[in-house]
Amino acid sequence: MLERIWHILVKEFLQIRRDRWARFRLLVPPLLQVLVFGYAATFEVFGVATAVLDLDHSQESRALVAAFAHNPHFGIVRMAASQREAEAAIDDSSAAVAIVVHAGFAAALRKGQPAPLQVLVDGTNSNSALIALGYVGAIVDTYSQAYQNDLLGRINPKLARTLVQIRLDERPWYNTSLNSRWFFVPGVIATITLIMVVNLTAFAVVREREMGTLEQLMVTPIRPFELIVGKTIPFFCIGLALMTAVTLTGTLWFRVPFRGNPLVLLLGTSLYLLSTLSLGLTISTLCKTQQQAFATNFFLVNPLFILSGFSFPIASMPAFLQWLTYANPVRYFIVIIRAVFLKGVGVAVLAPQLLALAAIGAVLMGVATLRFRKSLD
Amino acid sequence: MSAMPSIPAIEVQALGKRFGDFAAVSNVSFAVERGEILGFLGPNGAGKSTVIRLLCGLLRPTSGRITVDGIDVGRDPEAVRRRIGYMSQKFSLYSDLSVLENLQFFGGVYGVPRQAIGERIQDALRMAGLAGHADTPVHALAGGWKQRLALGCAILHRPRVLVLDEPTSGVDPLSRRRFWDLIHDLAADGVTVLVSTHHMDEAEYCNRVALIDRGRIVALDTPANIRRRALDGELVEVRGTPLGRLLEALAAYPPVRDAAVFGNAVHALLARAADEAPALAAYLAGRGIGEVAVARIEPTLEDAFVRMIGRQAQGAGGAA
Numbered sequence: 176m177l178e179r180i181w182h183i184l185v186k187e188f189l190q191i192r193r194d195r196w197a198r199f200r201l202l203v204p205p206l207l208q209v210l211v212f213g214y215a216a217t218f219e220v221f222g223v224a225t226a227v228l229d230l231d232h233s234q235e236s237r238a239l240v241a242a243f244a245h246n247p248h249f250g251i252v253r254m255a256a257s258q259r260e261a262e263a264a265i266d267d268s269s270a271a272v273a274i275v276v277h278a279g280f281a282a283a284l285r286k287g288q289p290a291p292l293q294v295l296v297d298g299t300n301s302n303s304a305l306i307a308l309g310y311v312g313a314i315v316d317t318y319s320q321a322y323q324n325d326l327l328g329r330i331n332p333k334l335a336r337t338l339v340q341i342r343l344d345e346r347p348w349y350n351t352s353l354n355s356r357w358f359f360v361p362g363v364i365a366t367i368t369l370i371m372v373v374n375l376t377a378f379a380v381v382r383e384r385e386m387g388t389l390e391q392l393m394v395t396p397i398r399p400f401e402l403i404v405g406k407t408i409p410f411f412c413i414g415l416a417l418m419t420a421v422t423l424t425g426t427l428w429f430r431v432p433f434r435g436n437p438l439v440l441l442l443g444t445s446l447y448l449l450s451t452l453s454l455g456l457t458i459s460t461l462c463k464t465q466q467q468a469f470a471t472n473f474f475l476v477n478p479l480f481i482l483s484g485f486s487f488p489i490a491s492m493p494a495f496l497q498w499l500t501y502a503n504p505v506r507y508f509i510v511i512i513r514a515v516f517l518k519g520v521g522v523a524v525l526a527p528q529l530l531a532l533a534a535i536g537a538v539l540m541g542v543a544t545l546r547f548r549k550s551l552d
Numbered sequence: 553m554s555a556m557p558s559i560p561a562i563e564v565q566a567l568g569k570r571f572g573d574f575a576a577v578s579n580v581s582f583a584v585e586r587g588e589i590l591g592f593l594g595p596n597g598a599g600k601s602t603v604i605r606l607l608c609g610l611l612r613p614t615s616g617r618i619t620v621d622g623i624d625v626g627r628d629p630e631a632v633r634r635r636i637g638y639m640s641q642k643f644s645l646y647s648d649l650s651v652l653e654n655l656q657f658f659g660g661v662y663g664v665p666r667q668a669i670g671e672r673i674q675d676a677l678r679m680a681g682l683a684g685h686a687d688t689p690v691h692a693l694a695g696g697w698k699q700r701l702a703l704g705c706a707i708l709h710r711p712r713v714l715v716l717d718e719p720t721s722g723v724d725p726l727s728r729r730r731f732w733d734l735i736h737d738l739a740a741d742g743v744t745v746l747v748s749t750h751h752m753d754e755a756e757y758c759n760r761v762a763l764i765d766r767g768r769i770v771a772l773d774t775p776a777n778i779r780r781r782a783l784d785g786e787l788v789e790v791r792g793t794p795l796g797r798l799l800e801a802l803a804a805y806p807p808v809r810d811a812a813v814f815g816n817a818v819h820a821l822l823a824r825a826a827d828e829a830p831a832l833a834a835y836l837a838g839r840g841i842g843e844v845a846v847a848r849i850e851p852t853l854e855d856a857f858v859r860m861i862g863r864q865a866q867g868a869g870g871a872a
Contacts, residue, residue, distance in 0.1 A: 179663070183661070186653070190646065194648065386644065387641075388645070391644040395612055396661065398630070463654070
């Protein structure tokens with residue numbers, strides 16, 4: 176049995192070595208993706224193009240506009256002369272945010288009445304819009320707080336000194352500066368590995384089916400189990416190598432901290448690879464041609480990515496989709512890899528995720544083995 | 553093995569295979585003796601490949617039983633596979649590997665002992681005429697060479713039974729001839745060969761031929777016997793123009809039992825060719841067919857085959 180598996184392994188590695196294009200595909204796109212994600216993927220919003228319309232022309236309105244002008248999150252691109260001009264700036268996308276100070280703003284403030292401030296936001300990119308609105312809120316809050324204190328100080332200095340305030344003391348753990356890159360890079364490692372391993376495994380088997388060599392193998396004394404082991408070990412090795420290369424890029428180039436034990440990551444990775452390899456094998460039993468395999472992978476990988484908690488919080492999903500995420504190996508590995516990188520926690524803390532991955536891997540491998548036998552009939 | 557000389561190399565009993573409602577193989581029985589070459593002859597889709605795939609354990613039969621060397625395929629498929637060398641219809645070696653790497657791989661997975669593998673590979677290279685090409689990548693080989701290499705890979709483990717599914721499709725005639733010489737050498741060494749083909753001329757190389765049509769064995773005999781017995785009468789080759797009208801006229805002429813186009817002539821079946829040929833020629837001339845020529849010919853397997861399949865179709869039509 177071991178002898179036969181060995182011969183399959185030799186053959187697989189020979190084929191991979193022979194295939195220059197495969198080696199390119201194995202190495203370059205994953206590294207490229209990490210670099211692109213590392214540099215480009217950020218939730219932070221800087222220099223939002225902003226149009227300002229000041230119809231009040233007061234000291235107060237100028238101070239408020241100045242607060243926006245000095246904030247790095249906003250860049251004032253236009254001082255509009257009319258409401259129409261401010262709206263046009265949003266329409267033609269030259270500005271993403273328009274701040275309109277209506278006449279009477281200062282008068283209301285001085286009377287101690289609520290002063291309205293109009294903010295127009297381009298909601299086509301709802302994510303950036305929400306983040307920009309958050310910044311607007313923060314600037315306006317700071318401004319109105321300062322104005323209140325100033326007003327109170329002039330009316331009743333004694334009372335102003337005893338004014339109660341809550342001071343927010345932010346302490347984000349593990350990623351103290353809330354660096355997006357630290358958040359993204361480990362997640363990207365998980366998704367790249369998913370895409371590569373599922374693809375490679377599915378294609379390797381489907382190619383043999385398409386070429387007719389699978390049938391030739393099935394009339395040899397090779398058992399389906401041996402063939403599966405022989406076909407998956409090379410991709411397991413490639414998966415590990417890929418993971419190592421991408422992890423090194425993340426830590427050495429992007430300076431994402433690696434606080435945990437590499438062995439914990441190795442264990443998590445092995446279990447993750449088991450489930451992704453099995454997924455690839457299962458796909459290969461459903462597909463007769465490489466085109467079908469490609470389409471099936473495409474169909475599966477996107478939902479797996481979206482339902483992984485990589486960038487969209489699982490807790491905000493409808494209950495049905497939340498249930499689905501429990502069957503998603505990416506979900507668990509994202510937790511593991513982020514925890515090992517940023518928190519440095521060990522096996523004890525990650526036991527639920529590791530066990531879940533092991534269970535998913537075992538079930539999928541069972542399905543793949545059964546389907547593999549059947550698909551020959 | 554001398555203890556059980558009576559066991560046929562392959563024995564198939566009442567074999568049936570259904571795919572849903574479609575009966576691909578129905579009630580097929582035959583036995584092949586050691587060292588015999590049995591040919592499967594039949595049109596595409598007749599069920600030749602299905603029987604072969606059932607025999608190798610690639611498909612599970614719906615009914616019936618297959619034994620190879622006395623071993624039941626259903627009960628111990630792996631033991632059977634160790635005794636079978638198989639070449640599928642489609643060329644199925646690894647074209648990105650070299651000749652030697654393919655031989656090493658198949659020798660390895662068939663469990664050829666390490667001390668024997670080197671010699672067997674040399675044998676296979678010599679047999680396939682590939683000596684000196686061990687390091688050539690397989691994709692660079694011509695069709696006939698690939699076919700011989702596939703045969704070389706299939707016999708590395710010295711199988712008692714060789715199963716070849718249309719091994720010569722897409723190979724030039726000279727290479728086909730050479731391939732058949734190899735098959736005969738192997739059979740002479742006691743290897744049992746089951747080979748399917750749709751080349752009628754190749755069937756003449758077989759010891760016995762099974763004609764397969766719509767999942768059934770229509771005839772199973774030596775090529776000579778099939779030729780002789782299939783035709784209930786004597787065969788004449790009728791030439792004349794135009795061919796279409798010639799065929800119509802022959803089909804309408806009661807003494808002609810069967811008529812079919814072969815090349816640019818029609819083969820017609822008569823009860824006694826010598827007595828009826830002159831009348832036939834006169835009849836055709838009267839029907840406005842020019843350049844009529846009638847000649848007695850020996851039936852080929854193809855004649856026999858067409859006649860038998862035709863009878864089957866008529867029988868099936870009458871029953872339905």
